Amino acid sequence: MSQDKRASLAEAASLVRDGDVVALQNMATQLAPMAVVRELVRQQRRNLGIVGLVAGIPVDWMSAAGVMDRFIGGAVSMEQFGLCQRYRKGVEAGAIRVEELSETALNSRLGAAARNLPFLPTRGMIGTQLIDMDPDNLRLIEDPFGGRPIVACRALVPDVAIVHAHRADRAGNVQLEPTAEWPDLGIMPKAARRVIVTVEEIVDSSLLRRRPDRTVLPGFVVDAVVEVPFGAHPTSCFPFYGYDTALHLAWVKAARDDDATEAFLDRYVREPADQAAYLRAVGGATTMLALQRWEHA
Amino acid sequence: MSAPTTSTPASAPAAADAGRPAEDWTVDELMITRLAACFVDGDQACNGMASFIPVSAFMLARLTHAPELVWLASAVGLDPRPERVPASTLEAPLWRDSVMYMEQFGDFWNYALNGRWLQKFCVGAAQLDRFGNANNSFIGTDYHAPKVRLPGTVGMGDMGSIGKLLYYWNPNHNPRSLVEKVDFVSCAGYLGGGTEREDLGLVGGPQLVVTDLCVMDFEPVTKHLRLQSVHPGVTVEQVQAATGFELVLPEGEVPVTAAPTAEQVRLIREVIDPDGMRKRELGKR
Numbered sequence: 001m002s003q004d005k006r007a008s009l010a011e012a013a014s015l016v017r018d019g020d021v022v023a024l025q026n027m028a029t030q031l032a033p034m035a036v037v038r039e040l041v042r043q044q045r046r047n048l049g050i051v052g053l054v055a056g057i058p059v060d061w062m063s064a065a066g067v068m069d070r071f072i073g074g075a076v077s078m079e080q081f082g083l084c085q086r087y088r089k090g091v092e093a094g095a096i097r098v099e100e101l102s103e104t105a106l107n108s109r110l111g112a113a114a115r116n117l118p119f120l121p122t123r124g125m126i127g128t129q130l131i132d133m134d135p136d137n138l139r140l141i142e143d144p145f146g147g148r149p150i151v152a153c154r155a156l157v158p159d160v161a162i163v164h165a166h167r168a169d170r171a172g173n174v175q176l177e178p179t180a181e182w183p184d185l186g187i188m189p190k191a192a193r194r195v196i197v198t199v200e201e202i203v204d205s206s207l208l209r210r211r212p213d214r215t216v217l218p219g220f221v222v223d224a225v226v227e228v229p230f231g232a233h234p235t236s237c238f239p240f241y242g243y244d245t246a247l248h249l250a251w252v253k254a255a256r257d258d259d260a261t262e263a264f265l266d267r268y269v270r271e272p273a274d275q276a277a278y279l280r281a282v283g284g285a286t287t288m289l290a291l292q293r294w295e296h297a
Numbered sequence: 298m299s300a301p302t303t304s305t306p307a308s309a310p311a312a313a314d315a316g317r318p319a320e321d322w323t324v325d326e327l328m329i330t331r332l333a334a335c336f337v338d339g340d341q342a343c344n345g346m347a348s349f350i351p352v353s354a355f356m357l358a359r360l361t362h363a364p365e366l367v368w369l370a371s372a373v374g375l376d377p378r379p380e381r382v383p384a385s386t387l388e389a390p391l392w393r394d395s396v397m398y399m400e401q402f403g404d405f406w407n408y409a410l411n412g413r414w415l416q417k418f419c420v421g422a423a424q425l426d427r428f429g430n431a432n433n434s435f436i437g438t439d440y441h442a443p444k445v446r447l448p449g450t451v452g453m454g455d456m457g458s459i460g461k462l463l464y465y466w467n468p469n470h471n472p473r474s475l476v477e478k479v480d481f482v483s484c485a486g487y488l489g490g491g492t493e494r495e496d497l498g499l500v501g502g503p504q505l506v507v508t509d510l511c512v513m514d515f516e517p518v519t520k521h522l523r524l525q526s527v528h529p530g531v532t533v534e535q536v537q538a539a540t541g542f543e544l545v546l547p548e549g550e551v552p553v554t555a556a557p558t559a560e561q562v563r564l565i566r567e568v569i570d571p572d573g574m575r576k577r578e579l580g581k582r
Contacts, residue, residue, distance in 0.1 A: 027387065053451065080385050087446075088445070092445065179389075236389065243388065297384060
């Protein structure tokens with residue numbers, strides 16, 4: 001596997017086109033591919049449908065910047081930092097459409113896509129109104145073998161999946177440190193047409209060979225791999241660094257006001273030309289050292 | 298009885314003393330001790346997001362009456378040993394020192410959906426109705442034009458339908474959160490009551506609701522929420538005034554929820570949650 005998948009952030013983000021359905025890794029305050037998200041805002045991508053299990057600050061930034069007009073997934077929340085207010089306003093104003101799915105429904109829809117099936121069933125959601133809201137994608141069907149009805153969850157093929165991880169080689173083989181493995185990395189890249197991976201560091205393959213059991217994604221599914229140190233900031237990347245409490249709180253405050261929201265996006269999202277400039281804007285080495293010690297977490 | 302005997306083991310008076318009701322306790326501590334009593338040795342329990350009171354309850358149960366309670370922190374970390382309740386119940390400090398990180402897509406749901414394991418979940422909801430249906434999706438009448446968009450249901454949308462025993466906690470008991478009928482059923486309870494849930498082939502379901510005013514269970518035939526006990530100092534009238542539907546009362550006098558013991562309060566304050574994270578859930582009435 002000698003193919004070189006290395007790309008710049010701008011090149012990687014160009015794999016996302018206006019109107020695409022984008023599967024975005026994120027679990028509340030954890031592990032979102034934030035450098036690509038900021039690049040999508042800078043490039044003024046429009047009408048994206050974001051697929052997520054529990055999406056947090058990236059969805060709020062993309063809602064505020066007018067990048068997304070659909071959310072397909074489980075929940076949008078920054079956990080201890082509360083609801084994503086810009087997303088919420090967008091939904092309440094009719095600018096963002098929600099297709100809410102239970103966790104097993106999302107897993108089934110992506111799982112069906114990965115396996116090239118029309119649908120996969122779940123026993124979740126029976127008795128809820130979630131099924132009624134999405135008849136194009138969720139249907140209560142008879143068990144062909146005579147058991148109780150089950151919910152068919154139609155395959156969801158994202159145009160692009162974007163994930164962040166600890167390390168990869170230049171061929172895009174992705175390796176994790178021992179950590180919580182959320183379903184995102186487990187299924188999104190296998191369901192999507194194109195795959196962008198950002199990593200804390202790109203290393204020589206010889207390093208991956210020492211722990212092949214920690215390699216979780218083969219390079220042959222990856223289209224672009226980008227080295228972005230602190231690429232998940234302000235979300236966490238266990239065990240390397242914690243979430244940034246101060247920046248989350250600054251965003252929560254700014255998001256209450258239109259002008260403050262724009263000023264925040266200018267300062268932290270639009271103006272920093274690259275990752276180094278972004279890290280300087282959010283406090284530089286002092287902040288990063290504190291996050292590496294998991295202070296305030 | 299002349300002189301105090303010296304033959305009594307030194308620990309006995311201390312243990313008896315620790316078991317006495319605490320003179321000084323707060324309602325978050327009472328909610329923790331009441332929830333902790335729902336979990337016994339051999340149970341397997343999971344917590345979700347912003348679940349400081351359930352996490353404190355699991356930790357308390359493991360330190361006291363249920364050392365063999367299996368806790369899967371955030372559905373990720375098996376048998377963790379966090380130093381204390383951290384600032385997030387969905388971040389790595391909670392699953393410190395786990396014996397296993399459970400992969401989510403392929404692994405966790407195999408155990409959760411199977412029916413043999415992970416039977417008890419503590420859940421919270423923006424709205425809970427008189428038949429135990431929950432809503433975390435939206436407030437209003439139109440799904441696509443909501444008055445308020447709530448975060449979403451995620452795993453709860455499954456847990457209500459796959460036979461789990463659900464324990465609701467609500468630290469802000471008010472008529473907007475305990476309603477006659479939810480605006481939207483995003484987690485199945487007893488639906489329209491009676492046998493409706495059973496008729497759909499669903500087993501398990503909501504068991505108990507612990508709020509900052511009272512404890513409620515479900516009347517076995519109608520499946521209507523029923524007052525089980527009021528917290529010390531709270532009247533039935535206060536609970537009724539804070540509830541959006543007519544309460545069903547137990548037969549006879551309404552019991553008073555047991556106050557935490559001195560030892561439980563000490564463990565919560567000094568060992569489990571010295572930073573007081575549990576109090577972040579209160580005060581939104």
